[in-house]
Amino acid sequence: xxxxxxxxxxxxxxxxxxxxxxxxxxxxxxxxxxxxxxxxxxxxxxxxxxxxxxxxxxxxxxxxxxxxxxxxxxxxxxxxxxxxxxxxxxxxxxxxxxxxxxxxxxxxxxxxxxxxxxxxxxxxxxxxxxxxxxxxxxxxxxxxxxxxxxxxxxxxxxxxxxxxxxxxxxxxxxxxxxxxxxxxxxxxxxxxxxxxxxxxxxxxxxxxxxxxxxxxxxxxxxxxxxxxxxxxxxxxxxxxxxxxxxxxxxxxxxxxxxxxxxxxxxxxxxxxxxxxxxxxxxxxxxxxxxx
Amino acid sequence: xxxxxxxxxxxxxxxxxxxxxxxxxxxxxxxxxxxxxxxxxxxxxxxxxxxxxxxxxxxxxxxxxxxxxxxxxxxxxxxxxxxxxxxxxxxxxxxxxxxxxxxxxxxxxxxxxxxxxxxxxxxxxxxxxxxxxxxxxxxxxxxxxxxxxxxxxxxxxxxxxxxxxxxxxxxxxxxxxxxxxxxxxxxxxxxxxxxxxxxxxxxxxxxxxxxxxxxxxxxxxxxxxxxxxxxxxxxxxxxxxxxxxxxxxxxxxxxxxxxxxxxxxxxxxxxxxxxxxxxxxxxxxxxxxxxxxxxxxxxxxxxxxxxxxxxxxxxxxxxxxxxxxxxxxxxxxxxxxx
Numbered sequence: 001x002x003x004x005x006x007x008x009x010x011x012x013x014x015x016x017x018x019x020x021x022x023x024x025x026x027x028x029x030x031x032x033x034x035x036x037x038x039x040x041x042x043x044x045x046x047x048x049x050x051x052x053x054x055x056x057x058x059x060x061x062x063x064x065x066x067x068x069x070x071x072x073x074x075x076x077x078x079x080x081x082x083x084x085x086x087x088x089x090x091x092x093x094x095x096x097x098x099x100x101x102x103x104x105x106x107x108x109x110x111x112x113x114x115x116x117x118x119x120x121x122x123x124x125x126x127x128x129x130x131x132x133x134x135x136x137x138x139x140x141x142x143x144x145x146x147x148x149x150x151x152x153x154x155x156x157x158x159x160x161x162x163x164x165x166x167x168x169x170x171x172x173x174x175x176x177x178x179x180x181x182x183x184x185x186x187x188x189x190x191x192x193x194x195x196x197x198x199x200x201x202x203x204x205x206x207x208x209x210x211x212x213x214x215x216x217x218x219x220x221x222x223x224x225x226x227x228x229x230x231x232x233x234x235x236x237x238x239x240x241x242x243x244x245x246x247x248x249x250x251x252x253x254x255x256x257x258x259x260x261x262x263x264x265x266x267x268x269x270x271x272x273x274x275x276x277x278x279x280x281x282x283x284x285x286x287x288x289x290x291x
Numbered sequence: 292x293x294x295x296x297x298x299x300x301x302x303x304x305x306x307x308x309x310x311x312x313x314x315x316x317x318x319x320x321x322x323x324x325x326x327x328x329x330x331x332x333x334x335x336x337x338x339x340x341x342x343x344x345x346x347x348x349x350x351x352x353x354x355x356x357x358x359x360x361x362x363x364x365x366x367x368x369x370x371x372x373x374x375x376x377x378x379x380x381x382x383x384x385x386x387x388x389x390x391x392x393x394x395x396x397x398x399x400x401x402x403x404x405x406x407x408x409x410x411x412x413x414x415x416x417x418x419x420x421x422x423x424x425x426x427x428x429x430x431x432x433x434x435x436x437x438x439x440x441x442x443x444x445x446x447x448x449x450x451x452x453x454x455x456x457x458x459x460x461x462x463x464x465x466x467x468x469x470x471x472x473x474x475x476x477x478x479x480x481x482x483x484x485x486x487x488x489x490x491x492x493x494x495x496x497x498x499x500x501x502x503x504x505x506x507x508x509x510x511x512x513x514x515x516x517x518x519x520x521x522x523x524x525x526x527x528x529x530x531x532x533x534x535x536x537x538x539x540x541x542x543x544x545x546x547x548x549x550x551x552x553x554x555x556x557x558x559x560x561x562x563x564x565x566x567x568x569x570x571x572x573x574x575x576x577x578x579x580x581x582x583x584x585x586x587x588x589x590x591x592x593x594x595x596x597x598x599x600x601x602x603x604x605x606x607x608x609x610x611x612x613x614x615x616x617x618x619x620x621x622x623x624x625x626x627x628x629x
Binding site: 020122126127129130131133134135137138139141142143214218221222225226227228238241242244245248249252255256259260262263266267270271274 | 305306309310313314317318320421424425428429431432433434436437440441443444447448455563564566567570571574575586589590592594597598601604605608609612
């Protein structure tokens with residue numbers, strides 16, 4: 001246990017040595033705080049939730065409205081803060097869905113091996129062979145646009161990554177002595193799988209989950225932009241960028257600020273991801289994320 | 292090698308079968324009755340019943356799936372609910388415009404990304420390296436639809452030097468019509484010596500192509516940098532240095548040749564996934580390609596079009612992936628033995 005703690009603290013100091021990673025980490029923390037305390041930090045919380053204010057339509061950035069107002073007169077800063085809430089919550093839900101579905105399958109595939117393994121992994125490979133964003137768009141387009149459908153649609157092509165990850169871990173773990181001894185004292189298969197092996201797979205799963213957050217937020221924003229994700233009046237960055245499209249040349253701020261929010265958030269997660277990757281395993285290369 | 296190719300082809304068939312199963316399922320969960328959708332809102336119940344029979348919707352699901360597969364094998368993707376024209380025809384009409392955009396985008400991505408990656412590796416951990424790395428991460432993080440809009444604000448609204456969208460200027464298209472040879476406007480204009488149109492087409496390509504290629508540029512630069520760093524530590528680089536070769540020759544000739552493999556794989560995958568990217572870019576830049584065609588279908592709930600495009604795009608993606616793998620296997624014998 002002590003060895004592992006030292007590894008973690010070493011990794012942490014490696015992560016903190018890279019200024020770009022620290023920058024990313026700072027942005028994520030700020031975003032999380034903004035999202036958590038949205039009702040207290042947003043200048044106009046009711047407008048953040050969707051209340052329109054038609055007397056102040058399309059106002060440029062000013063002291064009263066630092067990022068201007070949209071076509072329904074809502075304060076963009078408040079909308080963006082509330083949008084952070086929606087985006088982060090949605091991304092966390094997607095990560096939980098894909099872990100909840102992918103991890104047990106990987107556990108079963110890795111532990112039982114043989115035909116079961118073959119069947120699960122070939123199925124996972126097949127899903128990975130599809131272009132993921134396209135599949136997500138097709139799923140939402142046919143099941144009807146809503147946030148829930150968007151979350152499911154993004155999860156469907158995504159879980160196999162976790163199945164692969166966990167399976168690899170399980171295969172190396174199941175030959176370890178502590179598993180051997182659990183088996184010797186007569187622990188059931190289920191108990192060995194979930195009590196002994198799974199807890200040891202958690203940290204790579206967690207790291208991978210963090211790495212994927214940025215990409216998932218980007219996917220959600222893309223679906224929102226096409227009108228296939230969050231539905232109005234809930235604030236969503238992708239939807240806001242699309243709303244501003246009609247005013248792009250005259251009221252540039254409506255699309256620019258929400259888009260910048262997506263960009264900065266995804267960038268922050270990717271920077272932290274890079275830092276984590278370098279610190280934990282210098283050999284791991286940037287995985288190609290299928291768009 | 293033959294065994295490897297066979298194995299991969301069988302796998303391709305399995306993936307395609309799975310894909311068809313997915314699109315078939317999706318086209319059956321569509322809210323509402325496909326027959327009613329086919330006829331429009333003013334159809335009478337008897338008519339709907341008749342069309343249900345004609346479309347085979349009254350048969351068991353597995354029979355429907357078999358018919359579906361048969362139609363797909365014949366290249367029949369169904370017909371659009373709105374225009375009642377064959378989906379395949381619509382796709383083929385819109386494909387060249389998208390391919391033209393994708394080819395220019397991937398070319399830009401390679402010509403910018405590879406030198407950046409090499410340069411970044413050469414200056415490892417120097418300030419330039421940090422800037423290039425930040426630039427690459429920014430490229431893979433930026434939402435393409437937003438980047439396109441920012442370009443429109445800057446280069447059209449503020450500077451006024453590039454067009455906001457479309458494939459060609461309307462006046463130019465009327466005065467100097469492009470003769471259709473390949474379907475790629477830029478090539479057709481050059482082939483027929485139609486330079487007026489050529490300039491217009493080129494200027495319309497700049498912004499959408501850079502936007503579409505942004506993600507690939509970042510990914511290619513990252514890929515090149517990391518493989519270059521590995522290669523630069525090899526013994527033969529030291530040998531090359533001791534022989535007195537110039538740094539340029541060492542980096543761009545000897546090291547790059549051995550580092551380019553993974554980069555080209557990434558470029559192939561990027562190219563394949565760009566088809567989905569066109570959905571956003573074509574919407575922003577009013578580009579009349581496959582992306583616009585699909586987005587319209589999504590807005591109009593034209594399911595046969597959406598499913599047809601999904602199948603063809605996924606097929607394209609899977610086949611490009613396969614080709615990339617086969618090329619790699621030819622280049623590197625270790626892969627086919629695994």
